[in-house]
Amino acid sequence: MEIAQVIGLALVTTILLLILRQEKPVMAVLLSITFSIVIFLFMMGKMAAIIALMQELTRRAQINYFFMATILKIIGVAYLGEFAAAICQDAGEHAVAKKVEFAAKIIIVVLSLPIMVAILESMMELMV
């Protein structure tokens, strides 16, 4: 019953955050970051299982694993960017949150470039 643990932890954290936001906003941000990290670590094992399944599916579909690895990296970057942006927004730093999102977007585009070039090269070859 991992979900019960997550819900319990989330409720406790929320209540603490409500109190701390008024008394000590800095501590509230720290608590928010700690909660994010704990949840992330908690889900690490489950994520490994998902990735293993994807690897297996990729192998069976005879897809080059490079593409799948790139997609997984992109999803990872997107999640991390989202988490960081959410923490920044919680702290009231919307500008910083926007910058984090911007960086995440750029990194995602850069990571997807090899796939795009591979598609374009194949298309060019087909057209010749």
Next chain:
Amino acid sequence: MQVLQEIVRNVLVIIILTSFLELLLPEGGVRPFVRFAVGMFIVIAVLNPVLSLLFNEQELKLNLWDYRLEEGKSEEIIHNGKQIQQEIISEHNNMARDKLQGQIDAVAVLVPGVEKVKSRIEIGENGELQTINIFLQSASPEAKKEEEGIQVFSGENSNLSPEEKKLIEDKVVNIISNFYGLSTTQIEVEFEGG
């Protein structure tokens, strides 16, 4: 027919896989970017088997983006690579040995009293000179005395005294050791024919 069956099966797996990926996409401003990347992944995953069906070389071109060796094959390839490297080193050492032997012959023959030189060198694994064996044939005194006319080299060295031989040996060893930066113990000089 079997190839088509395989493609359809692969496409089905790709659809399931990408549906699964769709579930994993994060919310927020980054989502369209990730969707774009996933879309391209679908295109390339579908394109790959189709291209390999139409043009055999296309699949290779795509796979070159991430050419990864299988574990068993990589060891074999590494082994073959090392063997080729060893052959190249050996061939290079042979060439270097021939050239160096020629150089040593040319230098040693300049020593007065030496008529013919034949050297044999040993090169270490790292390409360094290890030992040099030099076989000398000195000119006979009769031939040396004849300033003009045809000089015939007999190959016999018995006319030289041991002191003269020793002197020539020392000179050759000295010149060669200084020329190639070797110690005198690495150089052996012998007179052919006694």
